[in-house]
Amino acid sequence: YQREIADRLTAKQLFRVVKTTAATVDLDSETFVRADQVCEWRSPEQLKELLDLELRDGGESESKILQRCRDAIRYSVKTTHPHFFNQLYAGMEPYSLVASFIVEALKPSLYTYEVAPVFTLMEDAVLRKMIEMIGWEEGGDGIFNAGGSMSNMYAVNLARYHHFPDIKEAGLSAVPRLVMFTSQECHYSISKAAALMGIGTKNVYMVPSDNRGKMIPSALELLIKTAKSEGAVPFMVNATAGTTVLGAFDPIQEIADICEKYNLWLHVDACWGGAALMSNKHQHLLKGIHRANSVAWNPHKMLMACLQCSAFLVRDKTNLLQRCHSSSASYLFQQDKFYDVSYDTGDKSVQCSRKPDAFKFWLMWKALGTGELEERVDRALATARYLAEEIKRREGFRLVMEPEYANVCFWYSPPSLRNLPDGPELWKKLHTVAPVVKERMMKKGSMMVGYQPHRDKANFFRMIVISPQASRLDMDFVLDEIHNLGKDL
């Protein structure tokens, strides 16, 4: 046996690795906090050579592995850097990171209370608090998922199951054509869900939005009537609270009225905008959300919980989530256990192993309190407002629209274009500016800001402001830097 015991991972080995890790993470902190650069750009071809990706028969020494860790960190984008504004998440929440490390070291998985007692209860506590903030006074149910796309998928499945429970067993082939509604500004996961779930992307009716990106309720009602007149069966509406590009909020109250009138499931995709529920000043953006049947809300976005931290919440109190998704595997969900098996939440999920993401939110919420979370949201929106005013003040910058949330969309005109008359030629030229400025900022590594075309609009920049990640100084930096990078175009 001696050899086997020696081979088994020992405490000594584990301590060594923890030390190695600490060294690596420390190095990492130095890199990403002190570094001037958000990224050190290398083309795919260059990076392949630098990283030596090939996996071989023989192993490598510890010092070599440590160098590989350093390289992975060095050439990765520092999404936690104060000048990273490229996605709907950014920054580093220290307490959440501590929770992440604990989760990684403990390797829990959330199927049963017996295997994950602490995290099962924490998930429940966080869900209950989020439900309270949504305003479902009777309570509700929920689950943390591997991302907002999955939460939206859950919503579609629950809505369908609520109206047609037989589909779970019998499938869709015997059912009339089902139709769901969402605005043309919604996140692409709604279409992906429809494709995956056999509903079909053509049966996602895209409701027109107004010029601020908000769903037009009368257009929704018209489309519902159209679907009915086609012999199709409407079953749900997705309202977006905080659209991906413009940060627009659909008018939930009016949409809820229509859903009630036509008996449709109302889902609110608040993955991005849900954070406003934390703020007394801004929660009016989601007015009426308590009337939703389900809500998706990602604390890993505006609230800076570590990736991923995505909640799906449902108002139902009849165990719909479990009934819709359960398969009652007897090797996992035995009914002759010695504790209350209602704590075994795994059968609510379409996943089997599932990470305890709620802990990453729970620990930071404990440390900061709701008050500090509210302040952060208020500060982010004040900073976004500051940025919008600066854009209006500065020559060569132009807002796409007044922001009501943390997305600030704008064009930059280099001096050479400033005297062109407003017309197709100007917009054609402006369209080419953002990609070049983006290429230059990446190659310099000074910051990362997204851009995109949108409907009939030429490429514009989209700033995402997340506090305490971003200050007014950073806003000034971004505008100065865009000008520096693009003024010769």
Next chain:
Amino acid sequence: YQREIADRLTAKQLFRVVKTTAATVDLDSETFVRADQVCEWRSPEQLKELLDLELRDGGESESKILQRCRDAIRYSVKTTHPHFFNQLYAGMEPYSLVASFIVEALKPSLYTYEVAPVFTLMEDAVLRKMIEMIGWEEGGDGIFNAGGSMSNMYAVNLARYHHFPDIKEAGLSAVPRLVMFTSQECHYSISKAAALMGIGTKNVYMVPSDNRGKMIPSALELLIKTAKSEGAVPFMVNATAGTTVLGAFDPIQEIADICEKYNLWLHVDACWGGAALMSNKHQHLLKGIHRANSVAWNPHKMLMACLQCSAFLVRDKTNLLQRCHSSSASYLFQQDKFYDVSYDTGDKSVQCSRKPDAFKFWLMWKALGTGELEERVDRALATARYLAEEIKRREGFRLVMEPEYANVCFWYSPPSLRNLPDGPELWKKLHTVAPVVKERMMKKGSMMVGYQPHRDKANFFRMIVISPQASRLDMDFVLDEIHNLGKDL
């Protein structure tokens, strides 16, 4: 501005948190390696009181938060403890843990090369190596997912899209009834996928297995004919390589012959058994896997990569994965970027943000080499074989069947039952033994071993052997301990 700058997360704050974390993780190492106990059992009611789960308006001090971390660790199950055998994963792979920590600290997300250059390339490198081990000489494609259930779901969607590409847009309502086939021993995610995807669980035809748990090919062919005679349209077969309970391998060669004959997509769920591909000695268990259209394989199981690490692999070379799942969001997958956008892999996924799980496998593979991974698989199966022989040797223990993989299933009879004649009364009594032994091991915290009823069989124990997590000493410990805990029953 001064206040804002002071409020922004500073390097100093981050260093402090890294130190706090290091302390916590260190504490954790002490707890889970030196501890005698796999778990310190508390009922849900007790644990709720101990943890103070409520989230409040005010925050808490750092020392209080550190205590909360200690409590979370203390009452969590130590799935990395050498006597944890409860799931299809166990143990701690130090290099993989280092990779996990780096991922958590860097907060990357895998939609585009621009945001995750290093991890995009590493994912590609790992997928290509796994594809090579499957034996797809022409190459293939793939993606890492949030668990094997999602990989199996991807397989169903690809199989459907391959046969009926119009369903993505038009949905299932206009299509004849689609039918898929899997063995009665398969993982429950196959049914969950069928439910979610609108196929319906009734249209998953369960093929009988032989007494070793392997799908019976002639029964498969019969069911295909039945489905056709009903006017339904068969489109895929799922073969399981390493079933969840018995560790059985479906005969892939014979199933592949049938799939070719009837033009059906062949998916192999090798989430658990895929590790045998690493071993020259044991890869015969998956003979014929190179004929599969798709494979699910979870390195987080037998190979001990940190949770989660799950690959979905597909033989297709026509970009089927992307065509099936894409929605071409213009804000993320801009086509006017300055680099080769074929490196933007995000549109292959039904997720939006996605963690770079491949890195957790890449780093440990680099450190250990294929050779060491092979040795570990061989040793795990040798240890499982040792356990089976011990069970046969010891009074009161009885194998459910000879293991061919790392699942060892057996009954334990306390002395009081040993003289009962084989018959319904004995089995009824034996059925009650495992739950009580399980309760006692949990409350003592000495180890965790799963049990379940299975088809017509009374509750039996299922040991999962993963090396270098488990040695022969540990096997002896488990049998001794079961006897100690149950001998008075």
